[in-house]
Amino acid sequence: MTVSTLTPPTVPAGAKARSSDSGSSGRPPAIVIGSGFGGLGSALRLQARGYDVTLLEMRDKPGGRAYVYEQDGFRFDAGPTIITAPFLIDELFALGGRSKEDYGLRIVPCDPYYRIVFDDGRVFDYNGDEQHLRNEIRRFNPADEASYDAFVAHSRAIFDRAFTDLADQPFSSITDMLRIAPDLARLRADRSVHGMVSKFFTDPALRVVFSFHPLLIGGNPFQSSSIYGMIHYLEREWGVHYAMGGTGAVVQALVRLFEDMGGRLRLNCRVEEIEVERRQVSGVRLASGERLQAGTVVANSDVANTYRKLIRPEHRRKWTDRKLERMSYSMGLFVLYFGTDRLYPELAHHTIVLGPRYKGLLDDIFRHKVLAEDFSLYLHAPTRTDPAMAPDGCESFYVLSPVPNLEGGVDWESQRERYADRILESLEKLAPDLRRHVVTRRIMTPVEFVTELDAYAGSAFQFEPILTQSAWFRPHNVSEDVEGLYFAGAGTHPGAGLPGVLSSAKLLDRVIPHGNEVAAGLIR
Ligand SMILES: Cc1cc2nc3c(=O)[nH]c(=O)nc-3n(C[C@H](O)[C@H](O)[C@H](O)COP(=O)(O)OP(=O)(O)OC[C@H]3O[C@@H](n4cnc5c(N)ncnc54)[C@H](O)[C@@H]3O)c2cc1C
Numbered sequence: 001m002t003v004s005t006l007t008p009p010t011v012p013a014g015a016k017a018r019s020s021d022s023g024s025s026g027r028p029p030a031i032v033i034g035s036g037f038g039g040l041g042s043a044l045r046l047q048a049r050g051y052d053v054t055l056l057e058m059r060d061k062p063g064g065r066a067y068v069y070e071q072d073g074f075r076f077d078a079g080p081t082i083i084t085a086p087f088l089i090d091e092l093f094a095l096g097g098r099s100k101e102d103y104g105l106r107i108v109p110c111d112p113y114y115r116i117v118f119d120d121g122r123v124f125d126y127n128g129d130e131q132h133l134r135n136e137i138r139r140f141n142p143a144d145e146a147s148y149d150a151f152v153a154h155s156r157a158i159f160d161r162a163f164t165d166l167a168d169q170p171f172s173s174i175t176d177m178l179r180i181a182p183d184l185a186r187l188r189a190d191r192s193v194h195g196m197v198s199k200f201f202t203d204p205a206l207r208v209v210f211s212f213h214p215l216l217i218g219g220n221p222f223q224s225s226s227i228y229g230m231i232h233y234l235e236r237e238w239g240v241h242y243a244m245g246g247t248g249a250v251v252q253a254l255v256r257l258f259e260d261m262g263g264r265l266r267l268n269c270r271v272e273e274i275e276v277e278r279r280q281v282s283g284v285r286l287a288s289g290e291r292l293q294a295g296t297v298v299a300n301s302d303v304a305n306t307y308r309k310l311i312r313p314e315h316r317r318k319w320t321d322r323k324l325e326r327m328s329y330s331m332g333l334f335v336l337y338f339g340t341d342r343l344y345p346e347l348a349h350h351t352i353v354l355g356p357r358y359k360g361l362l363d364d365i366f367r368h369k370v371l372a373e374d375f376s377l378y379l380h381a382p383t384r385t386d387p388a389m390a391p392d393g394c395e396s397f398y399v400l401s402p403v404p405n406l407e408g409g410v411d412w413e414s415q416r417e418r419y420a421d422r423i424l425e426s427l428e429k430l431a432p433d434l435r436r437h438v439v440t441r442r443i444m445t446p447v448e449f450v451t452e453l454d455a456y457a458g459s460a461f462q463f464e465p466i467l468t469q470s471a472w473f474r475p476h477n478v479s480e481d482v483e484g485l486y487f488a489g490a491g492t493h494p495g496a497g498l499p500g501v502l503s504s505a506k507l508l509d510r511v512i513p514h515g516n517e518v519a520a521g522l523i524r
Contacts, residue, residue, distance in 0.1 A: 025052045025262070026519055027050055027051055027052035027515050027519060028050075028051055028052065028294075028295065028296065028515050028518040028519050029051065029052050029053075029054070029292075029293065029294040029295075029296075030046045030051035030052065030053050030054075030294055030296040030297070030298070030515075031053070031054050031055075031056060031283070031284055031292055031294045031296070031297045031298070032046070032053060032054070032055045032056065032297075032298045032300060032488075033056050033271045033274075033284065033297065033298070033299045033300060033301045033306070033310075034056075034057060034058075034064060034299065034300030034301040034489065035055055035057040035062035035063060035064060035251075035255075035265065035300070036063065036064025036065060036066065036300050036489055036490075036501065037063075037064070037066060037080075037251075037489075037498055037501045037502055037505075038300045038488035038489030038490065038501035038502070038504050038505050039055060039057075039064065039298070039300030039488065039489065039505075040055070040062070040092075040251065040254045040255070040258065040505075041088075041092060041254075041488065041501070041502045041504075041505030041506065042298045042300060042486075042488040042505040042508055043055040043258055043263055043265075043298075044092050044095055044096070044254065044257065044258050044261065044263070044505075045092075045095065045505055045506065045508060045509055046296070046298070046508075046512065046515070047095075047258060047261045047262060047263040048095040048096065048261065049509065049512070049514050049515055050514055050515025050516045050518075050519065051296065051515040051518075052262070052515075053258075053263045053264070054263075054264050054266060054292060054294075055258065055263060055264065055265045055266070056266050056269040056270075056271055056284070056286070056292075057265065057266070057267050057268075057269065058268070058269060058270035058271070058287075058454075059267065059268070059452065060267055060268055061267065062251055062255050062265060062267070063078075063247075063248060063251040064079075064300070064453065064489075065078065065079035065080060065453065065460075066078065066079050066080050066247045066248065066250075066251050067079070067248075067452075068246065068248035068251075069337060069442055071337075071339070071440050071442055072339060072439065072440040073339075073390070073391040073394075074337075074339035074389070074390050074391070074394070074396045074440055075246060075248070075388075075389045075390070075396060076337040076389075076396060076398055076442070077246040077247045077248055077380075077382070077398070078335070078337075078444065079247070079335075080247050080497075080498055081242070081246075081247060081350070081380045081382065081398075082110075082113075082216070082240055082241075082242075082350065083107060083240070083241040083242065083243060083247070083250075083498060084231075084234055084235055084238060084239070084240060084241070084497075084498070084499055085234060085238050085498070085499040085502075086107050086238065086239075086241050087238065088498070088499060088502040088503065088506070089107070089250060089254075089502070091506070092254060092257065092502075093253075093257060095261075096257050096260060096261045098257060098260075100253060103253035103256055103257060104253070105243065105244075105245075105249060105250060105253045106243070106244040106245075107241045107242070107243050107244070107250075108241060108242055108243075108244060108385065109239045109240070109241055109242075110239075110240045110241060110242050110349050110350065110385065111127050111129075112125040112126055112127040112348060112350075113126050113127050113128065113235060113239075113240035113350065114126045114240075114348075114350045114351070114352050115348035115350065115351045115352070116208070116209055116212075116351075116352045116354065117351060117352065117353045117354065117430065118205055118208075118354050119354055119355055119356045122140070122205065124136050124140065124205070124209050125348075126209060127240075128235060128236045128239055128240075133148065134148060137206060140203055140205055140206055140209075141201075141202065141203035141205075141206060143202060143203075144200075144201045144202055144203050144206050147200040147201055148200075150200055151197070151200040151201070151210065151232075152232070152233065152236070154196070154200070154229070155229050155230055155232045155233040155236075156233045157187060158187050158226065158227055158229055158230040158233070159230035159233040159234060159237070161180070161183050161187065162227045162230045163230055163234060165180065166180065166227070166471060166494060167494040167499075167500070167503040167507075168503070168506075168507060169471075169507065170476065170477045170478060170493065170507050170508075170510060170511050171471045171472040171474075171476065171477075171493050172476050172477070172478045172511065173472075174472060176471075176472060177471055177472035177473075180471075184227070187226070187227070188226055189225045189226060189227050189467055190225070190226075190467060191225075191226045192221065192222050192223055192224060192225070192226060193211045193213065193214050193219075193221045193222075193224050193225070193226050193228050193229050194207060194211040194221040194222045194359075195222075195226065196211075196226035196229050197210045197211040197221075197229065198211075204358075208354065208358055210232060211229075212352065213228060213229075213231040213232065214228045214231075214465060215402060216231070216497060217330075217461055217465055217490075217495060217496040217497040217500065218330025218331060218459070218460055218461025218462070218464060218465060218490075218496050219330065219461075219464060219465040219466070220331075220362050220365070220366040220464070221362065222359060222362055222363075223366065223464070223466055224464075224465050224466060225465070225466060225467040225470060227467075227470065228465060234499065240350070242349065242382065242385050242386070244385075244386050244388075245386065245388065246382060246386070246389060269286050269287075269288075270286060270287040271284045271285070271286060271287075271301070271310060272285055272286060272287050272310070273285040273310055273311075273312075274297060274299070274306070274310045274311050274482070274485065275291070276311065276312070276315045276482050279315065279481075279482060279483055280295070280482070280483045280484050281294070281295065281296070281297045281482050281483065281484035281485045282294075282295070283297070284297060295484050295518070296484055296486070296512060296518075297484060297485050297486070298485075298486045298487070298488055298508065298512075299485065299486070299487050299488075299489075300487075300488050300489040301454065301489075302453065302454050302455050302456055302462060302491060303462060303463070303475045303487055303489070303491030303492055304324045304327065304329075304456035304462070304463075304491065305454050305455075305456050306487075307319040307324060307475075307481070308321050308324055308456075309454075311481070311482060311485075315481060315482055316481045317480075317481055318480040318481050319475065319480070319481055324456070327463055327469065328463065328464040328466065328469060329405050329407065329456060329457045329459040329462065329463060329464060330405065330459045330460060330461035330462060330463065330464045330465070330496070331365050331366060331402045331403065331404060331405055331459070331460060331461075332402075332403045332404060332405040332406065332445070332446030332449065332457075332458045332459060332460055333400050333401070333402060333403065333444070333446070333449075333460040334400065334401045334403045334416075334419060334420075334423075334443070334444070334445050334446075335398055335399070335400045335401075335443070335444040336398065336399050336400075336420045336423055336424070336441060336442075336443055336444075337396075337397070337398045337441065337442045337443075337444075338397050338398070338399075338424070338438050338440065338441040338442075339390055339394055339395065339396050339397070339438070339439055339440040339441075340394060340395045340397070340434065340437040340438055340439065341393070341394050341437050341439045342393065342394070342395070342437050343383070343393060343394070343395050344381065344395055344431050344434075345384075346430075346431075347379070347381045347384065347430060347431065348381065348384065349380070349381055349382065349384040349385050350378070350379075350380060350381075351378070351379040351381070351430070352376070352377070352378055352379075353376065353377040353378075353379060353426070353427070353429075353430065354376045355374040355375050355376045355377075356374055357372075357374055358376075360372075361374060361375070361376060364404075365402050365403060365404050366404075366464075368404075368408075369404035369405070369407055369408025369409075370404060370408060370410075371403060371404065371408070371410045371415065371419070375401045375402075375422075375423065375426070376401070376402070377399050377400065377401050377423065377426070377427070378399070378400050379397065379398075379399045379427065379430075380397060380398045380399070380400075381395065381396075381397055382396060383395040383396050383397075394439070399423055399427065401419075401423060403445075403446065404446075405446055405457045405458050405459045405460075406446050406447070406450065406457045406458035407457050410446075412445040412446065412447045413447075415445075416443050416445055417443075420441065420443055424438065445458075446458025446459070446460070461490055461495075461496035461497075462489075462490045462491035462496060463475075463491055463495075465495050465496070470493075470494075470495070471493055471494070472493075474491075474492060474493045474494075474495070475487060475491060475492050475493075476492065476493065477492050477493055477504060477507060477508060477511060478511050486508055486511065486512060487504070488501065488504040488505040488508055489501050489504060492504050493507075
């Protein structure tokens with residue numbers, strides 16, 4: 001990867017900086033860089049807590065990884081499609097004294113949560129209905145049915161500690177970490193999710209069914225801490241949901257809410273520098289040369305690249321380029337968005353299509369960082385629930401394949417079309433005439449994660465969720481290097497996925513003083 005590309009200010013030093021303070025509002029200014037879910041959540045929370053918030057997004061649309069592509073009459077959610085913990089979205093509307101329904105937003109449950117198709121043709125329909133799950137387990141391996149209760153109890157124990165306590169604490173000090181260390185030891189957080197699941201299930205296929213979840217947040221089930229085994233319980237507790245109109249509809253509704261609350265979203269505004277004076281943030285400089293002043297800045301942008309590119313090295317004691325380059329980054333994703341001119345009612349809304357290998361493939365992706373000949377896929381078919389995502393009689397899809405991040409050096413320019421063709425060919429085991437009916441397609445590789453989202457190493461989920469990069473060990477929500485700078489999003493605590501990034505925004509409420517206190521001069 002190339003090193004820092006901090007360019008000198010185009011506005012001469014000493015030129016009068018333009019404040020983002022509206023002046024008349026009397027509220028202190030705050031800036032949020034990036035309009036992913038973590039950025040939207042932070043902007044809403046700061047606006048609700050007495051700040052005058054400017055949300056800066058470098059792309060032409062908000063949402064970050066939840067961008068929306070519209071092509072030939074088809075609508076494609078670019079990234080997140082599975083909504084777990086929808087109450088975290090409800091909480092944001094409540095900040096403005098509204099509800100999601102006020103903004104026409106409808107979030108509906110999915111059943112099954114996922115259809116898991118094994119390479120030998122066996123199918124496991126995974127949902128939150130306990131009896132149904134027991135029947136599915138029995139169908140795969142009767143001997144494992146009895147273990148399900150113990151597995152759920154364990155997943156719940158982790159959930160109680162991890163979701164309710166871990167995700168709710170900023171972990172800004174080592175004391176926070178030491179406080180929960182005994183519980184982590186008791187819950188065997190040092191074990192991998194697959195290792196934990198294997199204690200309960202003997203059947204290799206069932207071990208896959210109950211251990212694949214870390215992949216949804218960029219982790220290798222064989223390396224991610226068993227803390228992430230709580231995802232099973234989280235889904236069971238709150239279900240798996242879909243937003244009508246796609247995840248993009250949630251983004252649109254949150255932006256409208258933010259603007260109704262008085263916040264400003266500025267698109268096509270790339271931040272090129274976070275300005276620091278005597279270790280305290282003073283504002284940002286945009287690519288246009290414009291400067292905005294604020295004593296509170298939240299970065300929702302990629303954490304590694306925020307430190308490397310936006311903050312001058314002399315202001316960074318902890319997060320040096322060298323330290324960031326030594327971190328372990330999550331996998332990349334190859335995403336193929338495609339539309340067909342016919343419907344496939346036999347396909348579920350969410351399907352996981354497994355290849356012949358599980359551990360071997362994950363080793364290729366995470367350890368060897370090579371592009372394997374085989375793949376495991378996640379196929380999203382939103383038209384199953386929401387016909388409005390495609391023209392009449394047509395279907396909108398995306399299929400994603402976990403691949404190595406760019407540290408592996410895959411030449412995507414030469415591979416992209418061939419890889420997409422191979423994926424479509426393999427999907428014909430589910431939909432035999434698929435390739436003949438594809439009428440539009442679009443590809444996103446780890447290279448586009450760099451060019452469109454400025455993701456370090458093209459990683460889809462930032463830092464890999466392993467124990468030594470979790471909680472206190474992850475870059476903190478409160479910058480360790482610059483006062484007044486905070487982080488919300490996948491690269492900080494608690495981590496990737498919509499529940500993670502919305503929680504990161506939520507815990508900023510605990511560490512950023514209320515705007516009234518700042519305005520009254522009680523703080524800073
Ligand atoms: C293909 C895919 C599928 C996924 N599926 C799911 C799912 O089903 N369910 C789920 O819960 N999670 C899913 N995830 C994970 C989830 O989408 C992400 O973890 C989450 O959306 C990341 O949000 P974030 O707040 O970190 O910000 P991001 O979405 O990463 O947004 C960051 C924003 O910052 C902007 N930015 C960066 N640098 C600058 C700058 N210098 N100036 C201005 N703006 C800047 C970027 O343009 C971007 O808009 C998926 C991810 C991917 C990639």
